Amino acid sequence: MQDAFSVIYHVRSTPKEIAGRAEAIALEQSVELPRAAVRDPHIAENILARVESIAPLGDDQFEVVIRLARATTGDEPAQWLNMLFGNTSLQEDVLLADVAMPEEMLAAFVGPRFGVEGLRKLVGAEERPLTCTALKPQGLSSAQLADLCGLFARAGIDLIKDDHGLANQRFSPFAERVARCQAAVEQANAETGRRCCYVPNLIGSPRQIAEQVRLCRELGVQVVMIEPMLVGMALMHELAADNLGMAILAHPAFGGALRIAPALLFGKIFRLFGADAVIYPNYGGRFSYSQQTCKALAENLLCPWGGVKPAFPVPAGGMQVDRVQEMLDFYGKDVILLIGGSLYMAGDALLERSRTFVENVQKGGAR
Numbered sequence: 122m123q124d125a126f127s128v129i130y131h132v133r134s135t136p137k138e139i140a141g142r143a144e145a146i147a148l149e150q151s152v153e154l155p156r157a158a159v160r161d162p163h164i165a166e167n168i169l170a171r172v173e174s175i176a177p178l179g180d181d182q183f184e185v186v187i188r189l190a191r192a193t194t195g196d197e198p199a200q201w202l203n204m205l206f207g208n209t210s211l212q213e214d215v216l217l218a219d220v221a222m223p224e225e226m227l228a229a230f231v232g233p234r235f236g237v238e239g240l241r242k243l244v245g246a247e248e249r250p251l252t253c254t255a256l257k258p259q260g261l262s263s264a265q266l267a268d269l270c271g272l273f274a275r276a277g278i279d280l281i282k283d284d285h286g287l288a289n290q291r292f293s294p295f296a297e298r299v300a301r302c303q304a305a306v307e308q309a310n311a312e313t314g315r316r317c318c319y320v321p322n323l324i325g326s327p328r329q330i331a332e333q334v335r336l337c338r339e340l341g342v343q344v345v346m347i348e349p350m351l352v353g354m355a356l357m358h359e360l361a362a363d364n365l366g367m368a369i370l371a372h373p374a375f376g377g378a379l380r381i382a383p384a385l386l387f388g389k390i391f392r393l394f395g396a397d398a399v400i401y402p403n404y405g406g407r408f409s410y411s412q413q414t415c416k417a418l419a420e421n422l423l424c425p426w427g428g429v430k431p432a433f434p435v436p437a438g439g440m441q442v443d444r445v446q447e448m449l450d451f452y453g454k455d456v457i458l459l460i461g462g463s464l465y466m467a468g469d470a471l472l473e474r475s476r477t478f479v480e481n482v483q484k485g486g487a488r
Contacts, residue, residue, distance in 0.1 A: 124191045126226055127173060128205050129219040131382075132183050143172045143185040146215065149208050150187060168193060184218070196229040198394060199355040210379055217381045220389065224427035227393070231361045235368040235397040236430030237423070237455055243343055243368060244279040245316040249486040250449060252479050253280040253435060253459040256287065256302070263293045267301035274309030274317040276475035280457065281306060282320035282346050285372045289325065296336055303340045320344045320370055327356060334360070337367060344368040347396075350375035354394050361395025370435070371396035383414055388421025392432045398457055403436030403448070412451075423455055433457045442478050449485040458482055 128150070134142045144156075151170035152159055159165050173186040194201040206217040233239075241247055254273055256266045266287075273281045281302075289295040299321045306319040321337060323330050323345050330352060337345055345367050349357045351374055361369060371391045376383070381390075387401045399422060402408030404415050419434035434452060437459035448458055460478060467474035 125188050126191060126220065126222040128187050128189055128217070129221070130185045130187065130209070131178065131216040131218045132185050133181055133214040134183055135181060136177070139175055139183045139185070140172075142214070143175050143183075143187070146185060146209055147172050147187050150204060150206075151189060151193060153208070191226055196226075197355075198230065198358045199353075202354065202390075206379075206381065210381075213380075215380065217379075217385065219382065219385050227427035227429055230393045230429070231358060231395050232393055232429035233369075233395060233397040233432045234361050234365070234430075237397075237433050238430075240344075240368055240397055240433055240457075243316065244318060246279060248454060250452075250454050250482050251279045251433070251457040252277070252482050253282060253437075253457050254278050254464055254475070255282050255284045255459065255461040257284045257461055257465060259284065259286045259290070260292055263298040263301045266293055266298055267305040270302040270319055271305035271309045272472050273475055274306045274315065274319075275313060276472055277313070277315055277479040278317060278475060280318050280320050280344060280370070282344075282370060282459075283322035284461075285322060285324075285346070285348055285374050287322050289329075295321070295333060299333075299336060299342065300340055303342055307341070318342075318344045320346050322346045322348075322372075324348060324352060327353075330356065330360075334365065334367075342367055344370060344397075346370040346372055348372045348374040349391060349394065349396070350378065354390065357391075357396065358394040368397040369395055371399045373399075373401050383410065384417040384421050388418040389426075392422055392426075393429060396432055397430075398433035398435050400435040400437050400459060402438040403440055405444070406437070406439035408438045416451075419452055419456070431455070435459050437461075442474065442481070445478065445481045446485045449482070454486050 132142055147170040159169055168190050171188040173188045176184045178184055189204055194204050209215050256269055270281050302319045306317055310317055323333050347357050349371055387399050391399045401418055402410045404410050404412045422434050423431045435457040440460050441463045464474055
């Protein structure tokens with residue numbers, strides 16, 4: 122098996138049984154047959170997966186590395202995911218931990234089209250960290266959301282995104298909301314000379330999303346948000362591959378429904394499939410990710426990886442304004458800080474607190 126790649130699993134097992142479990146994963150993720158039933162020499166040599174290594178991790182946990190044939194993926198994103206973790210994802214004792222691929226295989230994926238550098242150019246921030254907030258809560262009208270958009274843009278927040286719960290509800294229909302919010306940000310930009318971007322949420326069936334993309338292009342939207350685990354990672358990859366013309370901010374909703382390591386799912390797979398920036402739960406917020414997980418995730422988004430452009434980490438999930446400097450010290454300048462609820466708690470002083478947020482990020486990023 123010359124043209125192959127390695128998939129890393131964390132498996133819960135006893136030392137006595139781990140060799141058998143590893144072999145079972147190799148069979149399940151390649152031929153779905155007992156080894157004795159594979160009689161074709163070509164398939165046995167070139168298709169049947171191999172156990173590359175088994176290493177203890179402690180507490181009846183083992184790292185199992187399986188070597189898979191690239192030919193089984195067809196260089197197609199959904200099938201690649203299927204080969205990584207299709208049937209094995211149904212087995213509760215296995216976690217998909219990582220993947221290692223040769224550079225020539227990475228070239229089969231589009232990766233970020235804008236990446237860190239492209240997003241910086243869009244908002245006119247060549248060096249500093251970027252800022253982001255979300256339009257909340259559900260239930261506001263399109264006009265009310267547009268007012269918030271204008272306020273945040275006048276405060277200087279770079280990316281003003283729909284909350285991931287905003288879709289095509291009656292209280293703020295997609296077409297009406299996007300038109301009003303985009304116009305509000307453009308007007309604020311004309312007043313301030315800034316290049317803030319409104320980021321609408323694309324969600325629905327493939328046909329609905331295609332219509333949403335058409336509308337966004339007509340209105341001059343430059344960045345969109347997608348929940349890849351809800352609408353399909355292959356769909357996000359296809360949009361990027363078809364020259365969407367807008368940067369993609371990937372949201373992690375539904376990303377906890379599978380046993381896939383966050384550093385792999387959000388840090389590598391989302392990036393590989395075309396996300397220019399990836400939102401994920403930061404440590405110390407509403408979710409339970411550790412500093413170690415967040416650090417590994419951010420490093421996977423930014424590290425050199427063949428010809429795949431780096432993507433922005435976007436730590437989020439209950440972040441407070443008074444943690445800005447802590448997060449900048451932790452992540453450095455290549456980060457987008459997303460703060461929502463902590464800004465809204467200012468009430469009538471929302472504009473002032475938003476401006477303070479922007480100023481603190483700019484000052485902290487210059488240290």
